[in-house]
Amino acid sequence: MAVARKVRRYSGGVCHLGLHVVWCSKYRCRVLGGRVAVRLRELIEAKAAGKGWEIIALEVMPDHVHLFVKHGRKASASYVANQFKGFTSRVLREEFAHLKSRMPTLWSSSFFVASVASVGAVGADTVETYINTQWERPWTKGQKEDMRAPRV
Template sequence: MTRQVRPSPGAAYDLGYHVVWCPKCRRPVLGGRVKARLEELIHARADEHGWQIVALEVMPDRVHLFVEPHPENSPSYVANQFKGFTSHHLRAECAHLRSQLPTLWSRSCFVAAVGAVSAGTVRRHIDTQDERAPRASVRA
């Protein structure tokens, strides 16, 4: 993957975030119709902000997103825009999500700026998520 420097007023940037978030209690509720609608909503929100989605993988218990936002948008702002927008719409459209979970998303998320590893490595990581065997969770 080649670097793509994007211009903005007063700056040029090549910025990408790898964002991962999960449903509350990591419940596997992101399948079928919910998955398809979630992908539509994520693309819609990115388009509203002018952000470019490089890779997206929606799994039953988590979402992996590689997005290139504007440099004035903080990592937490980017993650919260996707989580808040999708939660609002999915819970309004899917009654079973309201009855199964008090809130759709857990409060936490993972965000890494692409740079320590190449963008190609992050994209391959996201694209191969469904090929990886799930790890057993360790509980104390």
């Protein structure tokens, strides 16, 4: 049975490009909760919309972010990751003073990116399910409510 794919059409081609991007806060500090997590989600969605990219799945964890995004044909994996990291770091550090005073930078310099369009046995559905079930992991049980509560 064939799986229907939503493809993007361009003059001269058709593409279906997706990335699973993961990045962490500096020193894995657990600063991505409450209002920061809500604002981070808004900023990621705004950046994706501004670039014409489609967010398939997004989960903000206390110390890292999982993002599954479909992007344009000219954007490299590192460009996509750095667009999200740079924009969100600048805005969040302006809006939340404790992020500026506690940490030298918001994000660590590294990130993980995997192409998802046709990666062997791991397909887009598998990555989307993985991201959407982050809070169901045994070590995160009970933390979601704590992290979603607004911090002063």
